[in-house]
Structures are given as structure tokens and as C-alpha cells.
Amino acid sequence: MKTVTHWxxxxxxxxxxxxxxxxxxxxxxxxxxxxxxxxxALLLSGLAGCTGIDIVSILxxxxxxxxxxxxxxxxxxxxEHPRVFKEINISYFVKIPASYEDKVKRAVDLSLEKYxxxxxxxxxxxxxxxxxxxx
Numbered sequence: 514m515k516t517v518t519h520w521x522x523x524x525x526x527x528x529x530x531x532x533x534x535x536x537x538x539x540x541x542x543x544x545x546x547x548x549x550x551x552x553x554a555l556l557l558s559g560l561a562g563c564t565g566i567d568i569v570s571i572l573x574x575x576x577x578x579x580x581x582x583x584x585x586x587x588x589x590x591x592x593e594h595p596r597v598f599k600e601i602n603i604s605y606f607v608k609i610p611a612s613y614e615d616k617v618k619r620a621v622d623l624s625l626e627k628y629x630x631x632x633x634x635x636x637x638x639x640x641x642x643x644x645x646x647x648x
Contacts, residue, residue, distance in 0.1 A: 525549060553598070556635075557586040560603065563631040567624035568605070568617075577616045580608040581648075588639075601641045608648040618645050 518528040518537070525548050526537040536549025550558065561584040572579055583606040588598040603625075607617050621643055625632045632641055 521548075553588070553590075556631075557588055557601070560601070560629070560631045560635060560641075561586045563629040564603070564605075564621070564624040567628045568620045571620035571623055572609075572616065575616050575620070577609060577613045577620075579613075579617075582607050598635070598639045600639055601635060602644070603641060604644045604646060606646045606648055611647055614645070614647050617647065621645055 514530075516528050516530045518526050520526050524539040527534050527549075528537055535555070537552060537555065538547060538549040539551050540547040565582060565584050568582060584603065585606070586601060586603045588601045590596045591599050605617070605621055609617060625636075625641060625643055635641060
């Protein structure tokens with residue numbers, strides 16, 4: 514796996530992976546621009562995307578009829594530098610019949626504990642607390 518990241522201006526960068534580009538910026542450092550994800554926000558999105566892909570795959574195999582999945586990830590950070598995550602809370606909002614709640618919880622657990630490499634890396638540094646909300 515390889516990414517290539519180019520500085521644009523100020524604190525803004527473009528990072529490329531294969532044929533895809535994502536904008537990175539740090540409004541808190543520059544105080545004036547907000548042209549992309551901060552690196553830490555991108556890390557949280559990576560966690561959400563990694564577990565989301567797992568959950569879709571697992572629920573499909575379980576033949577669970579979900580209509581939508583929304584994942585919200587939030588991290589508390591230390592006050593001192595380097596400001597690192599001290600805890601991550603991740604909430605899964607799944608529109609699915611209530612009778613499938615146990616399957617959704619099982620899919621989330623399997624993702625976070627067994628399949629998601631991003632979660633495995635982050636968990637070495639801080640706890641990841643998951644919550645499932647059936648809509």
C-alpha cells in the first residue's frame with residue numbers, strides 16, 4: 514500500500530491513493546482555511562470506513578435486510594502535545610428490523626475485535642467504545 518501526498522499551500526495537502534485524491538488541511542493550525550480533512554479526522558473516517566465495510570459484508574452474509582448504515586466516530590484527545598486520542602466512541606445507526614439487532618451487534622463486535630485492521634492499530638493506543646442504535 515502506498516500513498517503520495519503533495520503540499521498545495523499553507524497547511525493544505527492533497528493525498529493520492531491509486532486514482533483517488535483526498536484533501537487534507539488543518540484549520541486549527543492555520544486559523545484561516547478549511548479545505549479538507551484534518552489528519553486526525555481522516556483517521557477517524559478510516560476507522561468508520563473500515564468497520565463499515567466489514568459490517569456490510571457480515572450483514573450481507575447473514576442475509577440481514579438493512580436499509581441504511583450511518584457511523585459516527587468521535588475521539589477525546591489529550592491536552593498535552595502530541596495531542597493523541599485517549600478514547601474513541603463509535604456509534605452505528607442501522608436502519609433494520611428490530612428482530613435483527615443481535616446480528617448487527619455481532620457484526621460490529623466481529624469487525625472491531627477480529628477483522629478491522631484500523632481498529633486493531635488504534636486499540637493498541639486507546640479504548641474504542643461502540644454503541645449500536647437500531648432505527
